[in-house]
Amino acid sequence: MTAVVTGCERCGSALEVGDLRCPICALAVAQARERGVLPEKVRAKVVRCGTCGASLEYSAEVKAPRCAFCASVMHVETTADPLEQAEAFLPFTVDVAAAREALGRFLGEKRFFRPSDLAAAAALRSLRPMWWPAWGFSAGARVSWAADSDAGSGRSQWAPHAGQVGLTFQDILVSASRGLTERECGKLAGHYALGGAERAPRGPEEAQVERFDVTRSGARRQILAAVEAGAREEVERTHIPGRHFRNVHVAVVLSSLETRRYALPAYVLAYHYRGKVYRVVVHGQDAGVVLGDAPLSWAKVLLVVGAVLLTLLVLLFARC
Amino acid sequence: MNLRCQSCGAALVVTEEVRTTVCPYCAAPSVVERPPSLDRPEPTFALGFALTHQSAGERVKHWLRTRHPWSHSGLARASLQEVRGVYVPAYLYSALAMSRYSASIGENYTETETYTTTENGKTVTKTRTVVKTEWRALRGEHAEYVPDVLVTASRGLSNAELEHLEPFELRMLARYEPALVAGWVAEEPSLSRDECLSQAREEALARVGRRLESFMPGDSHRDLKHETRLEAESLEVCLVPVWVLVARYAPDKPPLRVVVNGQSGEVYGKVPISWVKVLLTVLGVAALGLLVYLLRQGGRS
Numbered sequence: 096m097t098a099v100v101t102g103c104e105r106c107g108s109a110l111e112v113g114d115l116r117c118p119i120c121a122l123a124v125a126q127a128r129e130r131g132v133l134p135e136k137v138r139a140k141v142v143r144c145g146t147c148g149a150s151l152e153y154s155a156e157v158k159a160p161r162c163a164f165c166a167s168v169m170h171v172e173t174t175a176d177p178l179e180q181a182e183a184f185l186p187f188t189v190d191v192a193a194a195r196e197a198l199g200r201f202l203g204e205k206r207f208f209r210p211s212d213l214a215a216a217a218a219l220r221s222l223r224p225m226w227w228p229a230w231g232f233s234a235g236a237r238v239s240w241a242a243d244s245d246a247g248s249g250r251s252q253w254a255p256h257a258g259q260v261g262l263t264f265q266d267i268l269v270s271a272s273r274g275l276t277e278r279e280c281g282k283l284a285g286h287y288a289l290g291g292a293e294r295a296p297r298g299p300e301e302a303q304v305e306r307f308d309v310t311r312s313g314a315r316r317q318i319l320a321a322v323e324a325g326a327r328e329e330v331e332r333t334h335i336p337g338r339h340f341r342n343v344h345v346a347v348v349l350s351s352l353e354t355r356r357y358a359l360p361a362y363v364l365a366y367h368y369r370g371k372v373y374r375v376v377v378h379g380q381d382a383g384v385v386l387g388d389a390p391l392s393w394a395k396v397l398l399v400v401g402a403v404l405l406t407l408l409v410l411l412f413a414r415c
Numbered sequence: 416m417n418l419r420c421q422s423c424g425a426a427l428v429v430t431e432e433v434r435t436t437v438c439p440y441c442a443a444p445s446v447v448e449r450p451p452s453l454d455r456p457e458p459t460f461a462l463g464f465a466l467t468h469q470s471a472g473e474r475v476k477h478w479l480r481t482r483h484p485w486s487h488s489g490l491a492r493a494s495l496q497e498v499r500g501v502y503v504p505a506y507l508y509s510a511l512a513m514s515r516y517s518a519s520i521g522e523n524y525t526e527t528e529t530y531t532t533t534e535n536g537k538t539v540t541k542t543r544t545v546v547k548t549e550w551r552a553l554r555g556e557h558a559e560y561v562p563d564v565l566v567t568a569s570r571g572l573s574n575a576e577l578e579h580l581e582p583f584e585l586r587m588l589a590r591y592e593p594a595l596v597a598g599w600v601a602e603e604p605s606l607s608r609d610e611c612l613s614q615a616r617e618e619a620l621a622r623v624g625r626r627l628e629s630f631m632p633g634d635s636h637r638d639l640k641h642e643t644r645l646e647a648e649s650l651e652v653c654l655v656p657v658w659v660l661v662a663r664y665a666p667d668k669p670p671l672r673v674v675v676n677g678q679s680g681e682v683y684g685k686v687p688i689s690w691v692k693v694l695l696t697v698l699g700v701a702a703l704g705l706l707v708y709l710l711r712q713g714g715r716s
């Protein structure tokens with residue numbers, strides 16, 4: 096697991112083991128290990144192979160210093176880009192029985208276009224508890240923005256506006272899941288108690304942990320894109336005057352960015368109804384949050400369309 | 416400067432400008448360590464070569480064959496000499512850029528106007544929509560980090576040449592270790608730190624200018640002016656891998672220097688123009704023009 100080592104001296108963002116430069120502001124990270132005293136006088140040094148003692152040369156073929164005699168390769172410190180791994184697990188507080196009940200409630204909900212026999216005819220096919228991966232970030236941001244809006248417009252319907260605003264983001268979740276859709280993740284994200292994170296998974300035995308299939312540098316790109324999107328949304332919602340806008344540009348200076356890699360609990364259930372399979376996701380910490388698909392009763396849809404057409408026809412004849 | 420080879424004890428001759436040497440007696444590659452100074456700091460980072468000697472040569476041969484039609488015809492058959500892999504010192508600069516800007520922003524609108532025209536011998540009045548621009552003043556502030564500005568610190572490779580070779584893949588950055596440059600030519604910075612810093616600031620400001628151009632709202636803009644302060648600057652020496660080759664394309668001409676990005680294989684050189692080819696082209700075009708003119712004249716009479 097990669098641990099936070101220190102903060103960047105320029106922007107205060109958290110740095111991790113293996114960072115040579117700050118990923119946010121590109122400031123070089125001071126060398127952690129002792130390299131010995133700087134040379135006081137000029138000398139020529141032969142770099143020797145740690146295995147056989149022969150002189151080493153850098154090799155472009157293996158992209159590392161290599162010994163020409165024993166072919167051993169010397170490790171040099173480069174920017175580490177490991178695959179991400181969850182470090183904070185949220186425990187399941189909804190058990191399997193409660194998840195089943197939540198599905199029952201979801202199927203029993205009275206919706207007009209749903210088939211009336213859904214709750215009775217649907218059969219549970221699978222129930223899979225899982226932890227889905229997400230990054231949580233907190234950061235301060237100085238956001239410069241410029242945009243056109245309808246406020247203060249003259250002959251043209253647009254007028255230019257600009258401003259600068261300080262924003263803070265606290266525990267914003269960015270999904271790294273491939274199994275759940277973005278919409279599902281967005282709806283689940285608001286209902287987790289992030290303060291109760293633990294270092295090891297706790298929940299049903301058969302629960303699986305979905306892996307972060309992304310390297311650290313890829314994760315940072317996604318997080319930065321999420322910060323920028325969040326900043327743009329916030330600026331559009333509260334800072335640009337007027338009701339309509341276009342050409343919204345934002346520039347973000349981040350400070351004190353901290354990210355945590357979460358594993359968040361959820362149940363993925365599948366039920367079948369009349370030969371088709373539908374999926375439902377139940378929140379792992381709040382059984383009240385259930386997202387899913389349900390079949391449509393085509394008879395009811397046809398009935399409504401027919402009724403509307405009939406009403407239109409009646410109205411048309413009544414006028415004639 | 417005379418140093419001793421750690422392997423065989425022979426005297427090594429090392430000039431001030433290089434960091435590496437190879438012992439002429441035992442062929443042991445040495446890396447020179449010097450006390451750092453303001454203009455010659457210890458390198459912080461190095462980018463290792465990823466392109467081998469052979470592939471650099473092939474890239475250059477392909478590049479020489481595919482130049483424009485007016486290049487010297489000897490290029491395609493040029494022989495490559497003195498292929499050397501050089502770690503060129505460069506400064507990696509980054510800063511926080513805080514700008515105040517002012518500009519005139521053009522917002523378009525449409526107006527309907529009437530005009531008169533002649534149709535079938537009659538004067539008629541018609542209407543049309545025209546796009547007009549309303550200019551509005553905008554002032555504002557902009558702040559952003561400017562990372563990864565790379566400027567040369569070597570008199571051997573000009574900044575223009577380095578720019579042609581960019582970008583370097585900075586994700587492959589390694590912390591400088593003598594082992595990374597052992598067996599290769601590594602130069603010491605030969606330009607002063609101040610010269611490089613002002614060059615880097617210039618590049619950073621140009622980059623901010625371009626960013627502001629795309630930051631402006633409106634359908635168009637003009638008179639964009641900005642005052643930018645560069646804060647929290649950092650400047651680190653980074654050794655970048657460059658293959659330097661000499662191509663001999665004609666016995667009576669000076670050889671052509673070609674440089675290759677040691678990571679990506681991007682090639683750059685100043686292609687010699689064959690004035691004979693240019694003259695022939697001009698003459699050919701003139702003759703063709705004359706022929707067309709004469710044919711037209713002939714057709715009229």
